[in-house]
Amino acid sequence: MTREEYLPNLDQKRLGVWIIGALGDVATTSMVGAAAIARGLRGTTGLVSELEEIRKLPLTPLSGFVFGGHDVRTGNPWETALRLENELRCFGMPLLEQIQDSLEEIAPRIRPGIIQGASGLMQSMLSHDVASRQESVEQAVERVRKDLRDFAEQEDLESIVVIHLTSTEPSRPWNPSFDSLSQLRQAISSNDQTIPASVLYAFAAFEESASFVNFTPSLGSSIPALQELAKEKAVCHAGKDGKTGETLVRTMLAPMFVARNLHVLSWSGFNVLGNRDGKILSDPSANDAKTSGKDAVLRSILGSHIDDSLTRIDYVPSLKDWKTAWDLIHFEGFLGTKMTLQFTWQGADSALAAPLILDLARLVQAGRDAGRVGMLSELACFFKDPMGWNENSFPVQVAKFEEFARELGTELAAKAGPQ
Numbered sequence: 465m466t467r468e469e470y471l472p473n474l475d476q477k478r479l480g481v482w483i484i485g486a487l488g489d490v491a492t493t494s495m496v497g498a499a500a501i502a503r504g505l506r507g508t509t510g511l512v513s514e515l516e517e518i519r520k521l522p523l524t525p526l527s528g529f530v531f532g533g534h535d536v537r538t539g540n541p542w543e544t545a546l547r548l549e550n551e552l553r554c555f556g557m558p559l560l561e562q563i564q565d566s567l568e569e570i571a572p573r574i575r576p577g578i579i580q581g582a583s584g585l586m587q588s589m590l591s592h593d594v595a596s597r598q599e600s601v602e603q604a605v606e607r608v609r610k611d612l613r614d615f616a617e618q619e620d621l622e623s624i625v626v627i628h629l630t631s632t633e634p635s636r637p638w639n640p641s642f643d644s645l646s647q648l649r650q651a652i653s654s655n656d657q658t659i660p661a662s663v664l665y666a667f668a669a670f671e672e673s674a675s676f677v678n679f680t681p682s683l684g685s686s687i688p689a690l691q692e693l694a695k696e697k698a699v700c701h702a703g704k705d706g707k708t709g710e711t712l713v714r715t716m717l718a719p720m721f722v723a724r725n726l727h728v729l730s731w732s733g734f735n736v737l738g739n740r741d742g743k744i745l746s747d748p749s750a751n752d753a754k755t756s757g758k759d760a761v762l763r764s765i766l767g768s769h770i771d772d773s774l775t776r777i778d779y780v781p782s783l784k785d786w787k788t789a790w791d792l793i794h795f796e797g798f799l800g801t802k803m804t805l806q807f808t809w810q811g812a813d814s815a816l817a818a819p820l821i822l823d824l825a826r827l828v829q830a831g832r833d834a835g836r837v838g839m840l841s842e843l844a845c846f847f848k849d850p851m852g853w854n855e856n857s858f859p860v861q862v863a864k865f866e867e868f869a870r871e872l873g874t875e876l877a878a879k880a881g882p883q
């Protein structure tokens with residue numbers, strides 16, 4: 465069945481895509497990409513949801529995406545797009561001018577966010593409106609919920625997918641209220657300021673029956689309390705931390721060492737980047753949250769086939785959004801022969817991440833349309849630290865994703881009934 469056969473009026477389908485961190489580089493590149501593709505100005509390279517087998521599903525067309533979101537700085541998507549263009553020459557001015565109206569339309573739908581648990585560096589970048597707000601945790605959650613309700617009402621949306629794309633939060637000790645929904649509710653009402661914003665955003669999203677995707681390493685919806693709420697509200701969620709560059713290559717290569725019974729003596733990875741994400745990651749606590757995740761992925765695939773690993777991320781402002789990763793793998797083969805493999809990855813961070821944002825919004829919504837509830841662990845191939853399935857090998861994850869897409873196809877066709 466083709467996607468048009470499932471839903472004859474598919475072209476009219478609309479989806480609210482509410483981005484937390486809406487003024488960021490990845491968020492803006494996603495908005496530029498959606499508008500450019502919807503108007504036929506650019507092709508769909510990089511979008512997994514446009515692969516032949518996946519595009520058979522009745523996914524929302526990009527022309528049906530309605531963007532809005534929260535941020536804690538001042539600005540608007542048009543300004544961010546111009547800055548990205550000046551720094552990277554990634555879009556081309558003629559393209560930006562043709563979609564300027566789409567970007568300007570989004571600006572009024574970007575609301576002031578909440579900042580619990582932000583790093584010291586992030587606190588120094590806040591807009592006056594956000595920095596001067598005096599509100600309890602409960603009031604902050606209520607405000608986020610109201611923004612989502614207003615968005616749905618004003619744009620006449622049946623469904624919203626909330627995408628978490630804020631700066632990485634510093635890692636913190638486990639808060640016991642994360643263990644159950646009743647404890648989390650209690651902690652929110654007793655104004656526990658240690659609950660990070662990513663958790664509060666996910667809580668608010670679920671309370672408003674919106675799905676949630678966490679593209680960052682922050683906690684978001686991963687905690688047991690929110691897994692409980694997602695099931696109670698029958699919504700879907702997926703995460704965490706998008707797999708776009710160095711880790712994508714690592715999780716493709718690491719299974720090869722296991723399959724050939726080669727022993728990795730040390731795997732060292734050095735990353736340098738110069739965008740705001742890089743600046744935030746220069747804060748040691750946020751840096752630790754990111755690098756420990758990257759190391760854990762290697763160990764989970766290689767198990768006893770690896771001795772040592774090291775991952776560093778450093779901020780080099782002149783590089784802007786061009787992230788360079790250099791990995792040096794020192795390994796041992798037959799009869800103890802020592803060898804090395806090196807790779808260098810130079811990627812435009814936002815151009816790698818943005819198509820996955822559009823894919824995830826479409827796929828999580830398709831999961832929901834099919835009646836799925838809770839964590840969509842089948843989307844593990846999109847994430848560095850997949851929720852609900854401790855499998856990091858990219859080929860294994862992709863096989864599971866393809867199976868998931870086939871199953872969704874059958875489920876959605878059954879729901880659509882005989883044509």
Ligand SMILES: NC(=O)c1ccc[n+]([C@@H]2O[C@H](COP(=O)([O-])OP(=O)(O)OC[C@H]3O[C@@H](n4cnc5c(N)ncnc54)[C@H](O)[C@@H]3O)[C@@H](O)[C@H]2O)c1
Nearest residue numbers: 485487488489490535577630631632680706740741813817
């Ligand atoms: N390839 C990639 O670019 C990639 C891959 C995996 C994960 N990520 C993650 O995606 C996130 C976004 O990356 P980016 O390059 O767009 O970063 P960015 O710094 O350009 O954007 C982050 C945005 O979040 C906003 N923000 C910070 N705290 C907030 C809060 N509490 N509420 C609302 N908004 C808040 C910031 O003001 C900023 O506009 C980062 O956490 C990054 O680690 C990116």
